[in-house]
Amino acid sequence: MPNYYALIPAAGFGSRMGGETPKQYLSVLGRPLIHYAVAALCRHAVISGVYVVLAPEDQLWKSYDWSAFAGKLKPLYCGGAERFESVRNGLDAIRDEVDFEDWVLVHDAARPGLSEELLDRLIGEVGEDPFGGLLAVPVADTLKRADADSRVLRTEPRDKLWQAQTPQMFRYGLLQRALSLLDGAVVTDEAQAIERMGFQAKLVVGDMTNFKVTYPQDIKLTELILGDKA
Numbered sequence: 001m002p003n004y005y006a007l008i009p010a011a012g013f014g015s016r017m018g019g020e021t022p023k024q025y026l027s028v029l030g031r032p033l034i035h036y037a038v039a040a041l042c043r044h045a046v047i048s049g050v051y052v053v054l055a056p057e058d059q060l061w062k063s064y065d066w067s068a069f070a071g072k073l074k075p076l077y078c079g080g081a082e083r084f085e086s087v088r089n090g091l092d093a094i095r096d097e098v099d100f101e102d103w104v105l106v107h108d109a110a111r112p113g114l115s116e117e118l119l120d121r122l123i124g125e126v127g128e129d130p131f132g133g134l135l136a137v138p139v140a141d142t143l144k145r146a147d148a149d150s151r152v153l154r155t156e157p158r159d160k161l162w163q164a165q166t167p168q169m170f171r172y173g174l175l176q177r178a179l180s181l182l183d184g185a186v187v188t189d190e191a192q193a194i195e196r197m198g199f200q201a202k203l204v205v206g207d208m209t210n211f212k213v214t215y216p217q218d219i220k221l222t223e224l225i226l227g228d229k230a
């Protein structure tokens with residue numbers, strides 16, 4: 001039976017958030033934003049280990065108490081310039097701890113709304129899949145293509161369009177190989193690397209509460225969502 005591991009890319013700077021503190025360490029209801037993704041993954045019974053990919057120069061991780069997750073949680077100071085590089089470096093760093101056929105769930109530190117129910121859904125629907133899959137939400141709004149002056153150029157068809165979320169769940173060996181074959185290409189999620197190999201990941205319905213904290217206004221929205229779940 002394969003094991004399940006989580007890998008949390010957390011080596012970004014949060015430039016779209018602004019400010020000096022990387023957004024994964026911004027306070028949300030008295031805890032750092034990253035706490036919520038770490039807690040959701042560490043608390044899930046199926047997940048054997050949780051690896052957090054930090055920037056090599058990260059000095060903030062150590063300032064928090066992670067003892068509640070001791071034995072399951074391991075920081076890796078090997079983040080890269082791009083998100084996919086952080087994920088690739090993290091996979092390389094755990095090569096002696098994870099088997100080729102084990103499942104790896106890659107989840108953004110910037111998504112604090114991950115629930116046990118969403119994890120159960122993803123693992124339940126993808127655990128027997130030949131390629132892997134990801135949480136995603138079907139696009140609900142009308143989509144506009146803008147011109148250089150931010151005026152509407154046209155409306156884009158939204159049929160069968162989904163917004164990718166995380167976790168994105170793939171076998172360790174397949175994902176590591178997919179990310180090793182990029183040949184200079186930049187991918188913004190793991191599924192894109194899998195697509196480049198000609199494989200089709202499975203889309204599993206996620207939830208808008210699992211949104212990615214990106215802009216300043218997202219902090220208040222996150223506090224409302226997490227406060228409601230508390």
Ligand SMILES: Nc1ccn([C@@H]2O[C@H](COP(=O)(O)OP(=O)(O)OP(=O)(O)O)[C@@H](O)[C@H]2O)c(=O)n1
Pocket residue numbers: 008009010011012013014015016017023024053079080081082083084086087108109110111212213214
């Ligand atoms: N070189 C990078 C860039 C991003 N991430 C992580 O990938 C997740 C999603 O990326 P994003 O929301 O883009 O975070 P940032 O890159 O920090 O934000 P920005 O693009 O606004 O700088 C975040 O948890 C971020 O910490 C990472 O591990 N390594």
Ligand SMILES: C[C@](O)(CO)[C@H](O)COP(=O)(O)O
Pocket residue numbers: 083108163164165166188189190212
């Ligand atoms: C992985 C991801 O969250 C899926 O939507 C997204 O691609 C991350 O993009 P970012 O620019 O690194 O935030």
